[in-house]
Amino acid sequence: MDLLLTLLLRNLGRNPRRSALTVAAVAMPVVILVLSFTIVAQLNRFLDDSAAQLRLAVAHKTSIINPLPYGHKARIAALDPQKRDIIAVVGIAWIGGVLANDREPLTTMGVDADEFPIAFTDHLLTQQEREAWQRDRRALIVGRSTAAKMGWKVGDRVTIRASIPPYSEFSFNVISTAPKAIDPVANWCHLSYVFEERARSGLPESSVDLVSFLFVKCSGRAALERYRVEIDRLFENTPDETQTQDEKAFLNQFISQQFDLPTNLTLLALITIAVAVLAAANTMNMSFRDRIGEAATLRALGFSARFGAWLSLTESVLLCGIGGCVGVLAPVIAFGYTPIGDVQIPLIVRLEIGPGVCVVALTLALAIGTIAGAWPAIQGGRLRVIDALRSLE
Template sequence: MFVLKLLLKNAFRHRLRTLLTMVGLVVAICAFGLLRTIVDAWYAGVEGSSSTRLVVRNSTSLTFPLPLGHGERLRAVDGVRQVSWSNWFGGVYITERNFFPQFAVDAATYLPLYPEYRLSDAERLAFLRDRQGAIVGRKLADKFGWKVGDAIPLRGTIFPGTWTFTLRGIWDGAEARTDESQLLFHWQYLNESLRQKTARRADQVGVFILGIDAPDNAALVSQRVDALFANSLAETLTETEAAFQLGFVAMSEAILVAVQAVSLIIVVIIMAVMANTMAMTARERLAEYATLKALGFPPGFVVRLLFGESLLIAALGGLAGLLLTLPLAAAFRAAVGTLFPVFQVSTLTMALQLAAALGVGAVAAAWPAWRMSRIDIVDGLRHVG
């Protein structure tokens, strides 16, 4: 207790300098945490993917569809227990700024593959029965204030026209990382309209989703599927859901690397500021440390004083920065809307924030502590005058 009181008294001997140092540390730790959370948000789709789901797409490009007839052949592949499919819709709700993912899905087979989308039995049944029905995630419904029974008009871009859907259900994610920013509607409704307007685009799907019997069989089942359609007019590329999501993340890999680099640079800058503060502190107390050594205190005591003071300031600043990160992240999440389906400060990020703060405190005190431990008593006492 005596040592803690001594450290507090020493740390706030120059209150303005200490407070300004702590403010800088709070800003740095907040920025570090937010930037780390942005990177985590980019990988949220990967983290939320299932190891028992495979995605089958056209080997040429995702923009090329696959014939619906592939589905029957996929069901016969050894290791495949469920088959469903979906199309990216790409509609606009009121204005282009209201972007959110929309998929036309085969609801009867799609929903069993995604148990993390938790719907009530009544809402699930209402959706399955309504040809023009749609379901959305809780986050998306809250953003636009939608309620069950509301009409949702979308202006088609890939599929021209105005498409109106009736909201039949709102799902809640089984976990915090479950995507709640999507809209799902019936693929059959889309396909019937295409048959009437542009028959050549009908009976085609964007991707097939396969449910497999065991995660360990993912590579083997993928090989079987791709071999089945090899040398056909619509060859396939089958990959795990995580690999499929990583393909999108890879498109912005340079940006993510830059964000991570900036977060580390911020920590290094505040480390330099903190080191300067501790160097000034040690220089001002040169005579005091020399006196302690003259009274018989070992060099290790002086080292512990400097390290303790530096770590105390770093811990206080780091904790304040961590606590401030949480409301800032919530405000950022509200501002970006559905751009990041999952945006939350993870436990790992909070641990890294505290570790970064304590690391800054330890490194900042290292050089001054080493110098003070080797100070000559006579030179130190002479410094008084």
């Protein structure tokens, strides 16, 4: 057996350049697969965490970019004046934002200052931060990965220009870097400050009190389901009908409309895997052709057709397995032990590559090897020894 293993391993090294290129051709899609699966899994975890917050997202029925009248907030709250089921309603106005000397887009949103700490409990503001938030109309809660990236800390004063008309400039005081928030990127400010700046800019009154969406914090799953229907019914046949979804569905839709990362990444991974199969199959076919004389000799010595097929297939699986290991180790090392790990991906704090994804990727690499080695293996099994020997004479 040790001789067979020696033969297999030395066969891999016969044409080092060809083997290295094949390993690279398999490793690259594995890298893409590992990253895309990890990103998709972490996005899903983010969505699941958001779903656990028992919040409904109310947006305009026509489109997510159509604003809603701020007056909707009071009408939704009136559905449960005792606040048994609806604990808080928060108006949210998206202003995006960029720094004066930086093109990097920010995600900044104005929120109802009183209700925000009640509805977004995952932010776990300290007593001191809560007081600062309530006291200062220019208060800004910064997402922790944004804070890390920008180098912002509590007490800093930052000026952000809105990304949407009338492109007002906001001067904020950082009062928290929200270390526990589910969303590590978004920044939160007072909605009243946003309305104030809009009014000051000369926008018509009808364009001032508008929000991008409303978030409704519910007391439980039953309330969530009930008001998901009731809120939409409340605004039926009005100029501003609503579409109410749980937070997971809403964010999912939002992600899909913005960049649809999961689908695009999966598609990319599939295409590169197909390319890897072709590259590996080409290598294995060339290897088989190069060694047809040896295959015939082994058969003449008494090795079976099945052995020839096994040798070819095992070599292919081994080669692609090495590619798979390289493809898995590269992102694990890059994102775990080098500065590349600090690269920010929307909604994801830090890319953590789990063992499950590694196992899936390695299995896939072995499957590539099996598919790529199948045809040479069949050819090896069908080889007519005398024809092969004659072709060498």
